[in-house]
Amino acid sequence: MAFERVGVVGLGTMGAGIAEVFARAGLRVIGVEADAEALARGRGHLERSTGRAVDRGRLTRERQAEILGRVTLTTSREDLRDADLVIEASPEILRYKVSLFEELDRICKPETVLATNTSSLPVTAIAAATGRPGRVVGMHFFNPAPVMKLVEVVGTVVTAPGVVSGIAELAGRLGKTAVAVGDRAGFVVNRLLLPYLNHAAVLVDQGMAGRDDIDAAMKLGVGLPMGPFTLLDLIGLDTAYEVMGVLFDETRDRRHAPAPLLRELVTAGLLGRKSGRGFYGDEAQEEQRPMSGAVTFDVAGPGSEELAGRLRAAGFKPSDDPGVVLRPTDRPVIEHAVRLQDPSRMVGVHLVGDRVAELAATALTSDAAARAARDLMKVAGLTPVPCKDRAGFVVDALLFPYLNDAVRMYESGYASIDDIDAAMRLGCGYPSGPFEMLESLGLARVRDGLRALYAEHREPSYAPAPLLDQLVTAGLSAFPRG
Ligand SMILES: NC(=O)c1ccc[n+]([C@@H]2O[C@H](COP(=O)([O-])OP(=O)(O)OC[C@H]3O[C@@H](n4cnc5c(N)ncnc54)[C@H](O)[C@@H]3O)[C@@H](O)[C@H]2O)c1
CATH class of the missing domain: 3.40.50.720 (NAD(P)-binding Rossmann-like Domain)
Known part of the structure; x- marks a missing residue:
């Protein structure tokens, strides 16, 4: 031709x-x-x-x-x-x-x-x-x-x-x-990207975490070029809403139902960059909050040495009468909290990369403890991402279903591993494609994280893709290529 x-x-x-x-x-x-x-x-x-x-x-x-x-x-x-x-x-x-x-x-x-x-x-x-x-x-x-x-x-x-x-x-x-x-709604890039963006909007809508915190977690923690809300504003919330509608019509996957928050913002004319305001655009000057005063803390449980070391390096020492107990964990924090004499002091900590600390407050965590945990993370040079005590906290809850979708896409024969990786790198400017990301995070970790998400939400599409599960069961750490 x-x-x-x-x-x-x-x-x-x-x-x-x-x-x-x-x-x-x-x-x-x-x-x-x-x-x-x-x-x-x-x-x-x-x-x-x-x-x-x-x-x-x-x-x-x-x-x-x-x-x-x-x-x-x-x-x-x-x-x-x-x-x-x-x-x-x-x-x-x-x-x-x-x-x-x-x-x-x-x-x-x-x-x-x-x-x-x-x-x-x-x-x-x-x-x-x-x-x-x-x-x-x-x-x-x-x-x-x-x-x-x-x-x-x-x-x-x-x-x-x-x-x-x-x-x-x-x-x-x-x-x-x-x-x-082939001709499937969203092709590769929009099919994988938009559900992740939609999910971020659902998390904000549910009060799981704040807009800025989610953006910071995905940008600084995962290394994406921008957070989901910055990207939604760039794409246009109306476009995102429409594309989600098309995806939903084809898949009937309720995760593809456009987030109600998107509908509300679009109806209000808040379309993102093109209309001057969307998720961003109406920022009142951020209030500079002073430190919460004297902060006393303790660090408990396996994996606490790294956090304690960081805090010691910043001049803070654990106390016998802590105002906040920091518990490194990727499991429900409440299970640890109820074992404390005063569960209101416990905040779960999940480090993402070396710059971000997700801080999960339980239903029992006091405001004072949550505030103290935020302040401590800042002095330790970490960006705090306060969130609720839910499976996967913020980053894993957003990232793992996206990675699972990529595995399912490959398993269905729609596109090759290399094509999916290239599409997400070149189409979204991601530092790595989903399969590269899966391999660097560890297949078993992602599989187990998906199981936890599934157990909590009973959402069928959170169940680990059979291929992912089988590779982990077979003890493999990479996807078959070529
Ligand atoms: N904007 C994006 O980020 C993006 C990215 C990839 C694909 N797309 C797709 O590209 C297409 C165009 O999107 P866009 O953002 O450039 O839209 P746009 O509104 O900026 O441009 C559409 C253009 O088509 C012209 N047009 C309308 N009817 C016409 C006709 N009968 N003959 C000739 N010209 C006509 C309009 O005058 C307008 O200039 C859409 O299908 C969209 O989904 C958009």
């Missing part, structure tokens, strides 16, 4: 970036917009994006002119008749896309491959609207398209042999990494 002339329909956020990517790779681009005003906006996107690259010294003026010179802008879709490939990046509404593809099918030569950049709509339904379903695929770029290296190439049950591999090859020519997948 030779692709030299490429049509891009819709030059909004994604389409303008996609047009730039093709033009940068030396292809001729026909950019189509709905009307003259939108076309001017599209031209503006292209000029600003390449202009920024010039300002930053990443592109010369001559090269910018060359790139822009390869793009022809028009409002006439008939101009797409000779294109080898047309990629559509119009609004995410199925009936728009279907009628657009019917029209493109009529206009374009029979060999033209028609591609959609949809994030969540069924590619099969779009393909079926044309007389060439074998030559219709998904070509899912990530935002911003000129920067993000991943492209998910979506084939359907009716895609003709060679079309997906031809488009994947083209993605390689564009300097992208292609991952070939």
